[in-house]
Amino acid sequence: MLVIASPGQGAQKPGFLSPWLELDSVGSLVDTLSDASGIDIRRHGTESDADTIRDTAVAQPLLVAASLITHSVLFGSLTLPRPDLYAGHSVGEIGAAAQAGMLSEENAMRLVAVRSQAMARAAAAEQTGMAAVVGGKREEVLAAIEQAGASPANINGAAQVVAAGDEASLAALSENPPARARVIPLQVAGAFHSRFMEPARDELAEQAGKFATRDAIIPVVSNADGSLVTDGAAFLSSLVNQVASTVDWEACMHTFADQGVTGILELAPAGTLTGLAKRDLKQVARFDLNTPDDLDAARAFVSEHASASKES
Structure with a gap:
């Protein structure tokens, strides 16, 4: 198939x-x-x-x-x-x-x-962006994104979620990443999705x-x-x-x-x-x-x- x-x-x-x-x-x-x-x-x-x-x-x-x-x-x-x-x-x-x-x-x-x-x-219209969250447990990753004030834009697989938000929320996510996960800023024009x-x-x-x-x-x-x-x-x-x-x-x-x-x-x-x-x-x-x-x-x-x- x-x-x-x-x-x-x-x-x-x-x-x-x-x-x-x-x-x-x-x-x-x-x-x-x-x-x-x-x-x-x-x-x-x-x-x-x-x-x-x-x-x-x-x-x-x-x-x-x-x-x-x-x-x-x-x-x-x-x-x-x-x-x-x-x-x-x-x-x-x-x-x-x-x-x-x-x-x-x-x-x-x-x-x-x-x-x-x-x-x-x-x-x-606003200063926004995206960041990839690689690793971690799915529930903890989504909770950390929400707590930071961002949102899950792309759920790309078991080990990668891309967060979208304004600069403050993405900074908060980077400062408080989920356990066993890395937050990687992406070079994109805005907070898509x-x-x-x-x-x-x-x-x-x-x-x-x-x-x-x-x-x-x-x-x-x-x-x-x-x-x-x-x-x-x-x-x-x-x-x-x-x-x-x-x-x-x-x-x-x-x-x-x-x-x-x-x-x-x-x-x-x-x-x-x-x-x-x-x-x-x-x-x-x-x-x-x-x-x-x-x-x-x-x-x-x-x-x-x-x-x-x-x-x-």
Whole structure:
């Protein structure tokens, strides 16, 4: 059983799209995605430096475009079986929604453009940030985050929770860390997936009606609680709420295990989500699709793990 996963903000690296743009089939798709988002995907994926692509308004459309590009190339062969599940971490859920057929590629890019700009504005309104809490017991970690006045933004696995809050709350968390845990400040623009993003969530909610949805045949595993979703309208509502709510990737991984997933393929820029799976889903095979050189092995991985290939 196969899940295709799309990474979230922070996975981007300078020049990571360069090898993909050498493929003849990619150029027109990149132009379409750029036009829909208002972001020059080609330039930011090949030439822009780390500081430029760290900008929320650039990073998010770039990452969604990357997942759509690599997914399109991977499944360009009509004989390749489709995955059993899709999933994405944070903004990666927008890519997953498009791959599952809930959104058109153009609407996915328009949606992420609105999301990224609204989140960038919300982040600029106050001095806020995020910090990773690594180690410790889950109950004690969550209690320490709450006591400090912060909130759990990302539950990434058994040993990592990312806290979000203002400078005072994050300082309090660093000064009083949970037992047997380290608090590591993150270089991010703001307190994503927390109450500080409520203006962005409200802005996105006002725009959501512009994006037509369809129901999917292949379910998407929701960041909200790990549930399997095929209702396009319901998933769009979840995407809106996700902006100011906790991303529970650990719940997604529990669902992978419960569903009997045997393989996780992460789309470019890959490595973050398979890294989390390496710690929490040791029995599941992992594949990072980062360059076209990986395609033959990636297609073999899909054929090995997708349930449809075993039924034929």
